[in-house]
Amino acid sequence: MTIEPNLFENLRLELRRGSLILAVLAQLRTEQYGYTLRKSLAEHGMAIEESTLYPLLRRLESQGLLASEWREEDKRNKRFYVLSADGKAMLKQLLAEWKSIDSSLNGIVKG
Amino acid sequence: MELIQRYLQAVKFLLPRAQQDDIVKELSEDIRSQMEDKEAELARPLNEIDQAAILKQYGHPLIVASRYRQPPFQHLIGPVLFPFYWFVLKMLLWIALAVCVLNSIALLTSGEPLRQLLSGVLVFGQTALPAFGWVTLLFAVLDFLEGKFRLLDRVNRRWDPRSLPSLAKRTQVRRSESIFGLVAGTIYIIWLLAVPYYPFLIFGPAASVLRLTPVWRQFYIPVIVLALGGLAQSAVNLVRPDWTWLRAATRLVSNVVVLIILRSILSKTYPFVTAIAGQGTAGAHYQTLAATVNICIAVALAGTGIGLFIGLIFNAWSCLSELRRFFRGRAATASHTS
Numbered sequence: 001m002t003i004e005p006n007l008f009e010n011l012r013l014e015l016r017r018g019s020l021i022l023a024v025l026a027q028l029r030t031e032q033y034g035y036t037l038r039k040s041l042a043e044h045g046m047a048i049e050e051s052t053l054y055p056l057l058r059r060l061e062s063q064g065l066l067a068s069e070w071r072e073e074d075k076r077n078k079r080f081y082v083l084s085a086d087g088k089a090m091l092k093q094l095l096a097e098w099k100s101i102d103s104s105l106n107g108i109v110k111g
Numbered sequence: 112m113e114l115i116q117r118y119l120q121a122v123k124f125l126l127p128r129a130q131q132d133d134i135v136k137e138l139s140e141d142i143r144s145q146m147e148d149k150e151a152e153l154a155r156p157l158n159e160i161d162q163a164a165i166l167k168q169y170g171h172p173l174i175v176a177s178r179y180r181q182p183p184f185q186h187l188i189g190p191v192l193f194p195f196y197w198f199v200l201k202m203l204l205w206i207a208l209a210v211c212v213l214n215s216i217a218l219l220t221s222g223e224p225l226r227q228l229l230s231g232v233l234v235f236g237q238t239a240l241p242a243f244g245w246v247t248l249l250f251a252v253l254d255f256l257e258g259k260f261r262l263l264d265r266v267n268r269r270w271d272p273r274s275l276p277s278l279a280k281r282t283q284v285r286r287s288e289s290i291f292g293l294v295a296g297t298i299y300i301i302w303l304l305a306v307p308y309y310p311f312l313i314f315g316p317a318a319s320v321l322r323l324t325p326v327w328r329q330f331y332i333p334v335i336v337l338a339l340g341g342l343a344q345s346a347v348n349l350v351r352p353d354w355t356w357l358r359a360a361t362r363l364v365s366n367v368v369v370l371i372i373l374r375s376i377l378s379k380t381y382p383f384v385t386a387i388a389g390q391g392t393a394g395a396h397y398q399t400l401a402a403t404v405n406i407c408i409a410v411a412l413a414g415t416g417i418g419l420f421i422g423l424i425f426n427a428w429s430c431l432s433e434l435r436r437f438f439r440g441r442a443a444t445a446s447h448t449s
Contacts (some may be wrong), residue, residue, distance in 0.1 A: 035144040051170045055178040
């Protein structure tokens, strides 16, 4: 039975949605601006659309998990993001949660 | 670069005002970085087609801007309230349609020309659209308040599962209802048949001075036929209580016919009762009594009409529910046998 492409795509996006937050927080252990962050995520196999990443960064910042500032680099103003203290604590908790989920899922899949 | 500026202008227009400049500045920087990478890849400056391809990857300004909106403004009416909103809109649609249909039927029965009949149909838009607007505004305000004050969370915290309504009983016409219908219907028909010979049954002691006008004669037979129909329905439902569709259909037809009769009566200035000729002051007293009774009857008929109209909505809804149940049952039977 062939799987409808739209259905797979929708479910795939749902599956990735939560992991993207973890990936973004993990990448921002080192300071980056939006474009380089997107490229590094893509290089690690976590491609994310521009129209998804920037609203996500703003949301995480409004939740106190990121800090940002505008700085000039190569004669251009760029907004740099990095994990805040709360963000580091949150990342640690989310990683523990991720490992727990991974372990549970492995158990379920193996039966 | 003009294309990029036009794109950023379009996105900016749709963004929350407080964040417009900041977001556009960041987007602009991202687009420029992408363009530089592309120019390095192509080893030439980008033309408008290349720029358009990059912007197409970002997406339509509507979509880009929508992702920056934070709750409670993401929807006008969110998923919690939307089912209720949709239900109220559908009810309003049927009510407006019923008003329009009744108006058209009334115009038809009054012998109005076709043009008037069509205007009766067009009244649907005048009735429905403002109502839809007010309902949408009301639900949008409710949704905003729900999102801002988390009303549903508060309801959820206080909610006790034991307060849920009891299980709905299988749809049937109750035996007591059918028996009551038979008894009351029989009494009603006997009364109707006796009234022309015993005016006391309507006027009581005033029967010596008041008389029904001939206007009632044209509605007498239809009213008796309706009463007999109701009696037959009660009798059938006593034997077949699962035929709930019969009750709904009978009520609906009865509502429509009575409303047409009422419309016909009230559209012309009939005296409903007259007084016998009396001598001197007694005659004047009888006339006053007849006038008072006429007003009371007119008001009572108008009130009955309003009640019947409301009843018509519910009965129409019941009939629709019965139809849906019927077709669902047929579909279930068909899939079971296949």
